[in-house]
Amino acid sequence: MLLGVIADDLTGATDVALMLAREGMRVVQTVGVPASAQALPEADAVVVSMKSRTNPAAEAVDWSLAACDALLGAGARQILFKYCSTFDSTDAGNIGPVAEALMKRLGVGWTVACPAFPANGRSVYQGHLFVGAQLLSDSPMKDHPLTPMRDSNLVRVLQRQTAVKVGLVTVSTIEQGAAATRKAFESLAAEAPCIAIGDAILDAHLRVLGEAFAGEKLLTGGSGIALGLPDNFRRAGLLEPKGAPRPFHAPAGKTAILAGSCSAATRGQVADAVSKGVETFALDPVAIAAGRLTPDHVLDWAGPRLGARPVLVYSTAEPEAVKAAQDKLGRDAAGALVERLLAEVAQGFAAAGVTRLVVAGGETSGAVVGALGVSMLEIGPEIDPGVPWTLAADGASMALALKSGNFGAPDFFTKALAMLD
Ligand SMILES: Nc1ncnc2c1ncn2[C@@H]1O[C@H](COP(=O)(O)OP(=O)(O)OP(=O)(O)O)[C@@H](O)[C@H]1O
Numbered sequence: 244m245l246l247g248v249i250a251d252d253l254t255g256a257t258d259v260a261l262m263l264a265r266e267g268m269r270v271v272q273t274v275g276v277p278a279s280a281q282a283l284p285e286a287d288a289v290v291v292s293m294k295s296r297t298n299p300a301a302e303a304v305d306w307s308l309a310a311c312d313a314l315l316g317a318g319a320r321q322i323l324f325k326y327c328s329t330f331d332s333t334d335a336g337n338i339g340p341v342a343e344a345l346m347k348r349l350g351v352g353w354t355v356a357c358p359a360f361p362a363n364g365r366s367v368y369q370g371h372l373f374v375g376a377q378l379l380s381d382s383p384m385k386d387h388p389l390t391p392m393r394d395s396n397l398v399r400v401l402q403r404q405t406a407v408k409v410g411l412v413t414v415s416t417i418e419q420g421a422a423a424t425r426k427a428f429e430s431l432a433a434e435a436p437c438i439a440i441g442d443a444i445l446d447a448h449l450r451v452l453g454e455a456f457a458g459e460k461l462l463t464g465g466s467g468i469a470l471g472l473p474d475n476f477r478r479a480g481l482l483e484p485k486g487a488p489r490p491f492h493a494p495a496g497k498t499a500i501l502a503g504s505c506s507a508a509t510r511g512q513v514a515d516a517v518s519k520g521v522e523t524f525a526l527d528p529v530a531i532a533a534g535r536l537t538p539d540h541v542l543d544w545a546g547p548r549l550g551a552r553p554v555l556v557y558s559t560a561e562p563e564a565v566k567a568a569q570d571k572l573g574r575d576a577a578g579a580l581v582e583r584l585l586a587e588v589a590q591g592f593a594a595a596g597v598t599r600l601v602v603a604g605g606e607t608s609g610a611v612v613g614a615l616g617v618s619m620l621e622i623g624p625e626i627d628p629g630v631p632w633t634l635a636a637d638g639a640s641m642a643l644a645l646k647s648g649n650f651g652a653p654d655f656f657t658k659a660l661a662m663l664d
């Protein structure tokens with residue numbers, strides 16, 4: 244193994260796995276921290292996906308170090324800590340504490356923090372994160388229920404999370420190339436260890452940042468920071484030249500879509516599927532809580548409809564409806580009820596012959612993949628930036644498209660399934 248990736252959520256892991264696969268690496272994604280280095284498969288890169296974005300920082304640190312040890316034990320030469328392209332975190336963590344702990348474990352004095360992902364509109368300029376044309380703090384991320392992002396200055400945001408000095412390497416340095424960029428990181432850490440925010444507006448900037456870290460033990464960032472890493476291994480003679488994409492064979496069978504994300508992107512995708520005549524079943528968390536809506540109701544409805552044309556089961560709702568359900572049931576309880584129901588529906592779908600499943604939302608995907616008994620995913624072709632088709636390597640025999648809430652074009656659902664025909 245060349246590269247080991249520690250990802251703080253499931254769909255974020257799939258995002259970085261796709262980035263590496265597109266750059267010609269053989270990539271495997273594990274669901275959860277592997278029991279041991281021996282449990283890891285043969286691959287150029289292994290992405291360990293966790294659910295460590297919003298849990299207590301100490302727990303996120305423990306899990307990340309365990310993943311790091313397993314990856315190093317399996318031979319990883321470099322570790323990438325992958326987090327969200329919108330830098331989802333709070334003053335308590337978890338980006339700062341995990342990065343700091345990994346620096347100590349790997350014995351490095353400097354590293355980068357760069358969430359830029361230009362293909363999805365995330366860019367960093369003078370240390371400030373933009374989502375499309377908006378500063379992070381003006382974007383919908385300002386109202387995220389768990390990690391509201393109300394400061395766009397990432398130097399400030401990260402410095403509140405860690406005792407390690409946080410610096411900045413700006414785009415004017417990065418435009419001078421990898422050697423100048425590397426020197427800038429080194430000089431920031433001349434006196435004391437330093438994590439430097441890296442500016443990146445274009446993919447070219449991310450490639451320079453990647454090259455500047457050739458041979459270094461640790462990087463941190465969004466999936467964009469992985470863009471230049473396969474070429475480093477190639478230049479070192481460790482990775483084959485980029486070949487044709489590997490063929491992807493989705494098992495033949497029925498198709499379905501499960502949406503538990505309520506993001507603006509997913510709301511648009513549900514509306515688009517409805518406008519195209521996809522048959523839908525809408526879930527109401529209050530009805531689930533009252534016992535009026537069970538997985539059997541959904542499965543009885545879906546049974547005669549399942550086939551080559553997809554059905555869509557969704558809890559996706561406008562913010563006011565989500566708030567009303569949360570006020571009645573509690574935020575976590577409402578989320579857990581919906582996740583559990585969708586996970587049981589996924590199990591029922593698998594038993595009914597569904598082999599091509601699209602899932603929207605990171606938490607939702609985690610619940611579904613867990614219920615299907617999948618612990619490893621092979622990475623297939625890109626559907627939209629940051630979202631690939633994947634193949635379950637164990638558990639249910641299934642092709643899975645696990646979509647981050649905010650990702651994907653409006654026609655994502657139908658486009659994803661049409662790709663497999
Ligand atoms: N109608 C609803 N009312 C209340 N909670 C809901 C409703 N629909 C879904 N949820 C819960 O909201 C959460 C959505 O999180 P999820 O991670 O799946 O989507 P996301 O946050 O849009 O995606 P990502 O994490 O990839 O950005 C889940 O816990 C889900 O069960």
Ligand SMILES: O=C(O)[C@@H](O)C(=O)CO
Pocket residue numbers: 252254255256258259326327328329465466605629647648
């Ligand atoms: O980086 C992103 O935006 C995604 O991969 C993600 O982590 C969403 O949860």
